[in-house]
Amino acid sequence: MNWTLALPILVPFCAAALAFLLRNRRGSGWISVGGSVLSLILALQLLAEVLRHGVIATQMSAWAAPFGITLAADYLSAAMVLITAIIGLAVALWGMAEVGQISARMGWHGLFQTLIGGVTGAFLTGDLFNLYVWFEVLLISSFGLLVIGGQRKAVDGAVKYVTLNLISTVLFLCAAGLTYGATGTLNMADLRAAVAAHPDQGLMTVIAMMFMIGFGLKAAVFPLFFWLPASYHTPHYAVSAVFAGLLTKVGVYALIRVFTLIFVGDQGYTHEILLWVACLTMLTGVLGAAAQSDFRKILSFHIISQIGYMVLGLALMTPLAVMGGVFYLLHHIIVKANLFLVAGVSRRLTGSSDLYAIGGLYRSAPLLAVLFLIPAFSLAGFPPLSGFWAKYVLVKASLDLGQGLVAFVALLTGLLTIFSMTKIWAEAFWKAHPDGRQPRLASIPARARVLLLSPMIALALMTVLIGLFPDPFVTFATTGAEQLLDPSAYVATVLERGAE
Amino acid sequence: MKSLILTTGARLLIALFLVFSLYVLLRGHNAPGGGFIGGLIAACGFAIHAFASGVAEARRALRVDPRVIGVLGLVCALAAGLMAWPLGFDPFAGVWGEVAGYKVSSVLLFDIGVYLAVVGGILTLIFALEETL
C-alpha cells in the first residue's frame, strides 16, 4: 500500500527527467505521453485501493506520524489524482500537436510532467509544510511553461502571474510557520486536535485567515483573482488548458482540506466570509466574462465564476453542499480543460482568438461545434450534462439552509454563463467568417488532427457520461463529503499507521 | 572584464573549490555538510571561472549543459527513492549495503543527487543571468 501512494507522484518526475534528457530527439513528447499513461494506471489502482479501504495513508521512509511526512488519500484526494492523470494524458497528447520543436527543445515536456507531479503531490500529502513544497514545485514549473514559446504578451502575463503567486506563497509559508509555532505539529491529521485544543482560539482564527488568503489567491477567488485573466490567455493553448483545469483547483482543494479538517473551530466567522467570497466570486467572474470578446479571456473569467460554486459548497458546510462542491470540482476540471482545447483548435483553424475576427466554424467544422457545445452547455448547467447536477445540488443545498439569496446568485450566474457561451457560439461558430474563410478540420494534417481531436472527444464523452449516469458519481461524492465533514477515519488512519 | 590576476587565481581556486565541495559532500553524512552546501561550493567554483574568463569558457570547462546536470541530480534522487521498492522497503527508506568493506547507502546517492541538482540549477541561473546582462 505504501507504494500505491508514492508512485503516482514519482512516475511523473521520472517521465520529466527522461523527457528532458531526450528533449532533442523527435519522440520526446511520447515519453511524456507514456508517463501519463502509467500515471493513469497508477491513479486507477490508487482509487481502487481507496474504494476498498476508505482512507489509506503511509509514512515516507517509515518515519512515524506525526513526525515524518505523511501521504494520505481519501475519496477526494484519490479522485483528484485520477482527474489529474486524465487531464495530464489528454493535454500531453494534445500538446504534441501544438508544442513545436523549439519549445520541446527548451524542455516543455519535462516541465509539463513536473507540473503534473507537483499537482499530484499536493493532492496526496498529509503534511502542511510538504503541501507548501508541492505548491512551489508546481509554481516553478508553471512559471517555466508560461514563458516558453510565448511572445511578448506571455512575458506581460507572466509578470503578473509570478508576482501575485509569490505573495500568496509567502503568506502560506508564514501561516504554516506560525501554525507550527503555536501547535508544535504540521501533520494535518494531528493538527485537527492540536488546533481545537489550543487555548487561544482567536490566534487560530487569525492563522486560518492567513491560509484563506494564501489559498484564495491561488484559487482566484473574488478580491484576489486579478492575475488569472491577465495571464491565462497568453501561453500555449495546451498550457492554458492544464492551468485552467488543474492549477486553481489545487487552491480550491487546499481550501477544502484546511477548512474541513483543521480550522473548523470558528465556522460562524470563517465560513461566513467564505460564503460572501463565493457569491461575489461567482458574480464578478461571470460579469467579467460578459465584457470580454476574446475566446480564451471569456473562458478565463468563467474559471473564476466556477471557483465560486466550489467555494460555495465548502462555505455552506452541510453534507449536501460539500457533496455538490466536490462534484462540481471534479466535473469542472474536465469541462474547463476541454473548452480551452476547443479554443486552441478554433484558433488554429481561424487564425485568431478575437471573436469579432473569426467565424464560420459551425458550417465548416461541425464536429468542433459539437465538441464545443457539450462542455459549454455542461458549464452553463443544462440538463442532462454533468454541470446540471452539480448546480442543482448546490442550489438545493442553499435553499435547504434558507439561503435564498445565495441560491438566486448561483442561478443568476448560470444564466449569465449561458449568455457568454451564446456569445462565443454566435461569433465563432454561427456567423460567417468576416474574411470569408472556410476553416476546415481537414486542413490540419492527419497526425495532428488525431492528436488534437481524440483527447477532446474523450473528455466530451466523459462529460456526457457523468451527465447521463450521475448515480455512481453522486454516491462517490456523497461518501467523499461525509469523509470531509467527519474526518475521524482520516485522522485515525494517518496517526494509527504511525503508531505501529 | 578581463583581469590577469583573476584569471590566474581562478585556475587555482576552481580546483580547490571542487575538491573541497566533494569533501563537504562526503562528510555530510554524520557531520555538518552535505549535498546542498557542497553543490553551492562547486557552483561557486564555476561561477568564479565564468566571471574571470567569460560564460562561454565556463560552459566549455563544464562540458555538459548545466540543466542536464540538474536533471541528472533529479535522476539520482529518484533512483535513491525508488531503490527501496524492489527490496521491499517503504518509499525513500534508506537502503544500506557494503562494497569492499565500505558502507554505501541510498542516502548517499540521494545526497549526490542534491549536489548535482544544486550545481546544475545554480549554474543554469548564473550563466543565463550573465549572458543576458
Added chain:
Amino acid sequence: METVLAILSGVLSACAVWLMLSGNLLRFLFGLLLLSNAVNLAIFAAGRLTEGAPPLLGQGGALPGHQMANSLPQALLLTAIVIGFGLFAFALALTIRAYRAFGHLEVDRMRLAEPEEGGK
C-alpha cells in the same frame, strides 16, 4: 531576543509593503524579498531561540542544562530560503526579460496582455 526579532520582522514587513506598492517591478521584487525575509524571521522566532548554542543534543543524546530551541522551524526555514532563492532568481530573470521586451519596468504601463480599451 524573540521580541527584538518580532519587531524586526514587523519593520521589514512594513518596508516590504511600501516597496511593493510602488509601480516599479524591480522595487516590487525587492519588497518581496524583504517580505520573505520578514516571514523567515517570524518563523525563526516562533521556534524559540537559544543564545550562543546550536539546538543539538550533546554526546550520547544528553540534554543540555539550559532551555533549547526547537530545531524544526530552522529546518523549515532552510527549505523555505532555498525555495525562495530559486523563485526569486526566476523572478529576476523574468524582470530582465520584461525590461528587454518593454523597455521599462513600470507595471502600470504593462498592458500588452490586457489592452486598455475593452476588447479591441
